[in-house]
Amino acid sequence: MQAWVDNLEYLWVDTNCIDKSNSAELSEAINSMFSFYSRAKVCYAYLHDVHDIILDCPDVHATQFAQSNWFTRGWTLQELLAPKNIIIFTSGWTRIRSKDLLQNIISEVTRIPVESLLSPDAIRGVSIANRMIWVANRVTTRREDIAYCMLGIFDINM
Numbered sequence: 001m002q003a004w005v006d007n008l009e010y011l012w013v014d015t016n017c018i019d020k021s022n023s024a025e026l027s028e029a030i031n032s033m034f035s036f037y038s039r040a041k042v043c044y045a046y047l048h049d050v051h052d053i054i055l056d057c058p059d060v061h062a063t064q065f066a067q068s069n070w071f072t073r074g075w076t077l078q079e080l081l082a083p084k085n086i087i088i089f090t091s092g093w094t095r096i097r098s099k100d101l102l103q104n105i106i107s108e109v110t111r112i113p114v115e116s117l118l119s120p121d122a123i124r125g126v127s128i129a130n131r132m133i134w135v136a137n138r139v140t141t142r143r144e145d146i147a148y149c150m151l152g153i154f155d156i157n158m
Contacts, residue, residue, distance in 0.1 A: 002044055002093065012036065027158070033075075034152020037082030038120050045070060045079060045088045045099075053096050065096065066109045074140035074149040080110070082120050082152060110134065123153060 003011040018029045037043055047068045070076050079086070086099035098105065103114045112134050115122045123131070131153055140146045151158065 002089075006042065008135060010040065012040075027088055027152050030148045031151060031157050034078050034082045034120075037078055038084075038152075039046055040083050041085065043079060043083035043086045045086050045127050046074070046091075046093070047088060047096075048091050050090045050096070051092070066105065069139070071106075072139050074135075074138040074146050078152050079132060080106070081112070081116065081123060084118070085119070124155065128154070129158060 018104070019025045031137065047065070047070045049070075050064045050068050053065070065092070071080075073123055080099075083099075088096045088099065088102065091094060100118060102151070103117050106112070106117055107114045110117075113122075131150075135146065135150055138146060138149065148158075150156075
């Protein structure tokens with residue numbers, strides 16, 4: 001519905017559009033995920049665990065937004081870094097704000113510099129050690145997924 005409201009012609013949803021039973025398609029999708037996100041006109045981030053939108057709280061880390069597991073899930077690291085334009089929504093599909101308007105809060109929560117949040121090209125100028133810090137507290141359901149979510153961030157292909 002949101003893509004229709006935003007007058008987008010195409011919509012791609014990673015959780016629905018990848019045939020996980022087809023190993024070749026899954027492998028190609030895993031290798032291409034960062035590229036898909038970076039070429040997107042807009043990426044919608046749905047924070048299922050955020051119900052309110054109090055962002056002007058003096059202690060931003062106490063807000064539902066800052067405590068969302070979206071900031072710690074492995075796969076969402078690519079969603080956070082690759083697209084230039086992200087619009088973030090609450091669990092009720094209430095628009096919070098765009099990534100560029102939330103850059104300082106997101107940077108504080110994730111420890112990712114604002115420059116890297118706003119420009120995928122800036123990531124290549126960040127040391128490997130610092131990029132590994134971004135990955136360090138990420139959580140995945142399968143052990144190998146933590147490696148997969150790093151592919152685009154380190155500009156590698158498997």
